[in-house]
Amino acid sequence: MKTKVIISWIAQIAAAVILLQTLWFKFSGAAESVYIFSLLGVEPYGRIGSGVVELIAGVLLLTPRYCWIGAGLGLGTMAGAIASHLTILGIDILGDGGQLFALALITFVCCAAVMLLHWSKAMTVVKGILPAR
Template sequence: MKNPIFIWIVKLIAVAILVQTLFYKFSGAVESVYIFTKLGIEPFGRIGSGIVELIASILILIPRTTLLGALLAAGTMFGAILSHVFVLGIDVKNDGGELFTLAIITLICCLLLVYNQKYKIVDLLRLKI
């Protein structure tokens, strides 16, 4: 995966999905409040996950920190997927599984970015970003 155009498309898809959900989290949209209430972590989980996703989005866009942002977002999306599977259900408030699908797409994009920058993992472990 050395094609920089492909990598930027993957980055932009992940970031677009992450940033698009921030409005709902930070504005206290009914669906977002419902989700985090059902998970038992409203409002701190909703606002906290929004902050984490915002930070991950910024890190993904900066070439030097893409790996860190992708790992952060992948972990967040993995948690979202597990929440859907075990607590919320795939279809939340009749969304047709849209949130679940977006979480999977974002996770796949982030895993592609991690794979693309796997050579940096050792440096990340040494905190040489």
């Protein structure tokens, strides 16, 4: 296997695992998730909506043809999570020692790596959608 393929799969799997393992907390209404989204003023719709987006991103990240779309969704979702931590929530939430913030950063970096490694695929699709100049 090529190094690029190996690195991509490691990043895809790492991001997907993080995104998918948090779904239980969001969809079950775990106290920590309800607390976070209540602070943000978007409980329950923001919690469930972000869970749906993260589910789609996680599945797409594990699909070779569409992993770049999953990476894009993951980047956007994690950018929102990181911004929320830095502006409203803080790094440490309910004494977690910054674990959720760290997971958001790791997922963001993994999704960025996948997007960069599959940039040509993404640009081919974008060029096919946009009108010619």
